[in-house]
Amino acid sequence: MLNTIYRLVAPRRFEIAFQDISLQGDEVIVRPTHLSICHADQRYYQGARPAEVLAKKLPMALIHEGIGDVVYDPQGVFKAGDSVIMIPNTPVEKDDVIAENYLRSSKFRASGFDGFMQEHVVLTHDRVVPLDPSIDKVIAAFTELVSVSMHAVLRFDRFAHKRRNIVGIWGDGNLGYITSVLFKATFPDTQLYIFGVSEEKMSSFTFADATFNVNDIPEDLLVDHAFECVGGAASQSAINQMIDHIQPEGTMSILGVSEYPVPINTRMILEKGLRMFGSSRSGREDFERTVALYQSNPEIINYLSNIVGAQVPIREIKDMNRAFELDNQKNMGKTIMIWDK
Numbered sequence: 001m002l003n004t005i006y007r008l009v010a011p012r013r014f015e016i017a018f019q020d021i022s023l024q025g026d027e028v029i030v031r032p033t034h035l036s037i038c039h040a041d042q043r044y045y046q047g048a049r050p051a052e053v054l055a056k057k058l059p060m061a062l063i064h065e066g067i068g069d070v071v072y073d074p075q076g077v078f079k080a081g082d083s084v085i086m087i088p089n090t091p092v093e094k095d096d097v098i099a100e101n102y103l104r105s106s107k108f109r110a111s112g113f114d115g116f117m118q119e120h121v122v123l124t125h126d127r128v129v130p131l132d133p134s135i136d137k138v139i140a141a142f143t144e145l146v147s148v149s150m151h152a153v154l155r156f157d158r159f160a161h162k163r164r165n166i167v168g169i170w171g172d173g174n175l176g177y178i179t180s181v182l183f184k185a186t187f188p189d190t191q192l193y194i195f196g197v198s199e200e201k202m203s204s205f206t207f208a209d210a211t212f213n214v215n216d217i218p219e220d221l222l223v224d225h226a227f228e229c230v231g232g233a234a235s236q237s238a239i240n241q242m243i244d245h246i247q248p249e250g251t252m253s254i255l256g257v258s259e260y261p262v263p264i265n266t267r268m269i270l271e272k273g274l275r276m277f278g279s280s281r282s283g284r285e286d287f288e289r290t291v292a293l294y295q296s297n298p299e300i301i302n303y304l305s306n307i308v309g310a311q312v313p314i315r316e317i318k319d320m321n322r323a324f325e326l327d328n329q330k331n332m333g334k335t336i337m338i339w340d341k
């Protein structure tokens, strides 16, 4: 069967490629229906990564957040038409200690190989998670990002000491919002403070206990633990501010991606005895926990609906460019491509 792949070949330029898909293999064939744009996709689309990185990775199909319908499953585990979430992390080995998303041998779609901007995606069974028909597909499209927050919140629970009276989340964008929703659902008794730059964006964090503009934080305000969901050039000020406003022995969870090394106040990390840990991407267990949370706490879906941004029907390449341009101009929210390919 001939598959069509829509690859980014240079900043802002998509081109069509064809590849044969064998129907004799064991894998599930999925037709994407709803794809969601991540900051990482934008960095490739805008050419915001160093030239040597672009030269190594492109041409490549973008997008690692998405759902689709099963077209064919040779093993009969899924029926044609079943709605599924696609997992972008693709491990090639198992380890008793290191999670699948941290194994250096794992590949990640739309970073190390083709992402979901294809007519059909071929996945092994363990890279496919059933999606209950009751879940809104537009929201389900960005489950991968929700699973990243799930992963970080679970790791926080493993690493942070037991005093969790006040936790701060820096970043008032999509990742900050989703991490805040999941954190509050998991730790309802912890006071959750949001630290951001826009009063308008922070007004949507209705479930938080307080919001603060990062230019106007009371000097004596302290949190027990903190999450960084900012990334880019602003990581430096955000991480240093977290170090200033965290109690000794607190845990700092870093999620924002920065292109260049970030100078941070290591002297104070030492003096306060802080623990800092990074979280990147997610694995099957995080997807399963996320889907279970959608079922057990349906209000999560309502909260996530607040960050649904533009929904762009995609029929041809110019629609793909339009979706990425719209996403780049937006203030907040997830841009969803309704994939009609």
Ligand SMILES: NC(=O)C1=CN([C@@H]2O[C@H](COP(=O)(O)OP(=O)(O)OC[C@H]3O[C@@H](n4cnc5c(N)ncnc54)[C@H](OP(=O)(O)O)[C@@H]3O)[C@@H](O)[C@H]2O)C=CC1
Binding pocket: 038, 039, 040, 145, 148, 170, 171, 172, 173, 174, 175, 176, 195, 196, 197, 198, 201, 214, 229, 230, 231, 232, 234, 237, 238, 254, 255, 256, 257, 258, 279, 280, 281, 282, 332
């Ligand atoms: N670890 C992982 O696996 C993942 C990491 N990421 C990364 O996380 C980062 C955030 O992603 P996302 O939420 O989608 O991006 P957004 O741009 O939506 O969010 C970042 C937010 O932080 C705000 N901000 C800027 N400066 C500060 C500051 N000093 N303190 C607090 N907030 C600030 C930004 O405001 P303004 O826009 O006005 O500057 C923006 O609202 C990115 O680097 C992304 O690549 C994303 C997905 C998964």
Ligand SMILES: O=C(CO)[C@H](O)[C@H](O)COP(=O)(O)O
Binding pocket: 038, 039, 040, 043, 064, 108, 110, 111, 112, 144, 145, 148, 257, 280, 281
């Ligand atoms: O968005 C992410 C996960 O959802 C990660 O930030 C993304 O995978 C980083 O990839 P790259 O190294 O290609 O920027």
Ligand SMILES: [Zn+2]
Binding pocket: 038, 039, 040, 064, 145
């Ligand atoms: Zn992402």
